[in-house]
Amino acid sequence: MADSFSLQNVLDNFKSCLSDNKEVFLKYYISGWRELVSFMNSLGSVFAFISKDAVNKIQILENFLTGENGTHYLTVQSMVKYELDNELVDLTKRGSHPESGCRTLLRLHRALRWLQLFLESLRTSTEDSKTSVMCSDAYNASLAQHHPWLIRKATGMAFCALPGRDTFFEVLNAGSHQEVVTLLGEALPLISEVYQITEDLYAKNNLLELP
Numbered sequence: 001m002a003d004s005f006s007l008q009n010v011l012d013n014f015k016s017c018l019s020d021n022k023e024v025f026l027k028y029y030i031s032g033w034r035e036l037v038s039f040m041n042s043l044g045s046v047f048a049f050i051s052k053d054a055v056n057k058i059q060i061l062e063n064f065l066t067g068e069n070g071t072h073y074l075t076v077q078s079m080v081k082y083e084l085d086n087e088l089v090d091l092t093k094r095g096s097h098p099e100s101g102c103r104t105l106l107r108l109h110r111a112l113r114w115l116q117l118f119l120e121s122l123r124t125s126t127e128d129s130k131t132s133v134m135c136s137d138a139y140n141a142s143l144a145q146h147h148p149w150l151i152r153k154a155t156g157m158a159f160c161a162l163p164g165r166d167t168f169f170e171v172l173n174a175g176s177h178q179e180v181v182t183l184l185g186e187a188l189p190l191i192s193e194v195y196q197i198t199e200d201l202y203a204k205n206n207l208l209e210l211p
């Protein structure tokens with residue numbers, strides 16, 4: 001895990017994510033998430049249950065990437081092809097491959113949509129905006145539909161513990177408000193492109209509802 005959070009590192013990782021032919025490098029996708037989780041950890045233990053789940057999923061993907069079949073996990077595209085060709089994905093119900101790369105990445109992919117919506121809200125927010133509301137609106141428009149009631153409740157309570165907008169900008173530790181807004185403006189198109197490429201790939205292969 002990174003020692004201290006850097007928004008620039010998040011941006012750099014998502015920039016490095018895309019190959020010349022628009023494949024998504026798993027290594028940088030994972031690093032981007034690790035950086036984000038290190039930021040979430042700095043917000044307090046109320047987010048520990050979210051962090052634990054995210055770290056667990058990041059670790060599953062990292063194990064594939066560094067494992068004996070790691071060359072097949074260089075990009076999301078090669079992972080999908082390898083796991084589908086070798087029937088390593090539980091497609092309709094959980095069975096012998098409950099933690100495939102495809103289903104694990106799908107959970108982070110859905111969270112990336114939440115991040116995209118939240119960061120866009122943050123970028124365009126005003127002094128009156130509340131981080132808890134921005135976070136919760138982004139969650140309800142994305143991840144919430146995939147979570148059971150109990151997780152939605154726990155998540156909603158955690159959002160209430162978020163610092164206010166000004167403090168949030170400070171904790172991001174990336175300069176003045178204007179500098180943060182500028183960095184978010186640079187990061188968002190990269191995050192959006194990675195999200196869309198993954199979304200299209202998963203849709204094409206009917207993987208968007210993996211159990």
Ligand SMILES: CCCCCCCC/C=C\CCCCCCCC(=O)N[C@@H](COP(=O)(O)O)[C@H](O)/C=C/CCCCCCCCCCCCC
Pocket residue numbers: 007010036037039040047049050051053054107108110111114119135139143151155172211
């Ligand atoms: C510029 C940076 C500012 C924003 C920084 C945001 C930092 C966020 C860092 C990490 C986000 C966590 C990603 C969580 C992935 C959740 C994956 C998931 O949906 N897992 C559920 C389903 O998994 P399976 O059971 O099918 O294996 C799992 O049940 C979830 C458990 C925990 C609750 C997840 C809630 C996710 C809320 C995301 C909002 C995080 C709020 C962070 C506040 C800044």
